[in-house]
Amino acid sequence: MRVRVCFNIRVVVPNRRNAAPMRIALFVTWALVCSLALTSRAQAKAVESRDGNIWISDPKGPPKQITDYGNDFSPAFSPDGSRIVFVRNPAGDRAYNDLTRSGPATEVMQLWVALVDGSQAPQLVLNSPAEVKGRQFSGFYTPQFSGDRKDIFFLIRFAASSGAIVRLAIGTKELLYVADAREFSVIPKGQYQGDLIVEQHRPELTAGHRDWFYLLQPDGTKISTIGEKKRDVEYFLATYLGGDRYVGELNECAHWNSPDWLTCINQVR
Numbered sequence: 001m002r003v004r005v006c007f008n009i010r011v012v013v014p015n016r017r018n019a020a021p022m023r024i025a026l027f028v029t030w031a032l033v034c035s036l037a038l039t040s041r042a043q044a045k046a047v048e049s050r051d052g053n054i055w056i057s058d059p060k061g062p063p064k065q066i067t068d069y070g071n072d073f074s075p076a077f078s079p080d081g082s083r084i085v086f087v088r089n090p091a092g093d094r095a096y097n098d099l100t101r102s103g104p105a106t107e108v109m110q111l112w113v114a115l116v117d118g119s120q121a122p123q124l125v126l127n128s129p130a131e132v133k134g135r136q137f138s139g140f141y142t143p144q145f146s147g148d149r150k151d152i153f154f155l156i157r158f159a160a161s162s163g164a165i166v167r168l169a170i171g172t173k174e175l176l177y178v179a180d181a182r183e184f185s186v187i188p189k190g191q192y193q194g195d196l197i198v199e200q201h202r203p204e205l206t207a208g209h210r211d212w213f214y215l216l217q218p219d220g221t222k223i224s225t226i227g228e229k230k231r232d233v234e235y236f237l238a239t240y241l242g243g244d245r246y247v248g249e250l251n252e253c254a255h256w257n258s259p260d261w262l263t264c265i266n267q268v269r
Contacts, residue, residue: 045057045058045059045077045081046267047066047075047076047077047084047267048075048254049072049073049074049075049086051070052069052070052071052072052073053065053066053067053068053069053070053072054066054067054072054075054084054086054114056084056116064118066084066114066116066118066122067086067112067114067122069088071088071089071090071092072086072087072088072089072112073086073087073089073094074086074087074141074142074143074263076142076143076144076145076263076266076267077116077145077267078145078149079145079147079149079188079189079193080149081116082115082116082117083113083114083115083116083145083149084113084114084115084116085111085112085113085125085143085144085145085152086111086112086114086143087109087110087111087112087140087141087143087154088109088110088111088112088124089108089109089110090107090108090109090110091106091107091108091109093108096108096109096138096139097139097157098136098137098138098139098156098157099157099159099160101138104129104136105128105129105136105137105138106128106129106138107127107128107129107138108128108129108138108139109128109138109139109140110124110126110127110128110140111124111125111126111140111143111152111154111168112124112125113125113152113170125152125168125170125173126140126152126168126173126175128140130156130166130175131175132156132158132164132166132175132177133177137156137157137158139156139157140154140155140156141154141155141156141157141163142154142155142183142184142260142263144184144185144186144263144266145186146167146186146194146218147186147187147188147193147194147218148194149170150169150170150171151167151168151169151170151218152167152168152170153165153166153167153168153178153184153186153196153218154166154168155181155183155184158180159180161201161209162180162181162182162200162201163180163181163182164177164178164179164180164181165177165178165179165180165181165184165196165198165220166178167218176219177220178196178216178218178219178220179196179198179200179216179220180200180201181198181199181200182199182200182201182211183198183199183259183260183262183263184196184197184198184199184262185197185262185263185264185265185266186266187241187265187266188265188266188267188268189241189268190240190241191240192215192223192240194218195215195216195217195218195223196215196216196217196218197213197214197215197216197226197233197236197262197265198213198214198215198216199211199212199213199262200212200213200214210228211228212225212226212227212228213225213226213227213228213232213233214226215236230261233262233265237250237265241268250264250265250268253267
């Protein structure tokens, strides 16, 4: 097993024009000076969809099958690893798109929660269609638990240029629009545990649009701008995620080099 040992370089230079304690901070933003080393750190459990069923792989034992429905996908652990949220597609239509459907919204996708220990049968927590901002949606994507496990965040195809994050209160079934987003991840640990890393498609002041990454609170309030590139997110994770699993090891995630790479962040333990 390999781990990245990283050093964040920060250079501070006094501002000679002002005797006050004002300083110019020169950040070597890409200066994650990393060396690879070998370590015997134990691998963590992973959850995935295989042939439409949810499985857990555990380095300490054989893989464990959680569902056998045949149309389950996009699983994610809860922060404590005791539960799994996933999408079930009873209609079997993985190509469904709310923006191109003909006719009214019907039952297509569902959100389910399963216990990892198998002590109870998986429970349906949200059926489709679901109403968000006065519109009906039947497609649910990349669900993730909130930091306190009381809510589930997921994506819907809200507009042609961007999706939207929706928050489901598990106890009351209340749905709340959070923010426009192309992709997102709930931060599972560290200083910003429970907050969201979100990729948004925003208009420029002059012309055109740009896709940037932002740090948002669970209600959609902006905390900070992360940056434009994947490496900006990597720098943020290396600085604030904490724990013994650095961003370089996220390449173990099956989606780390795919368009859905942000979802890997939620599975860091």
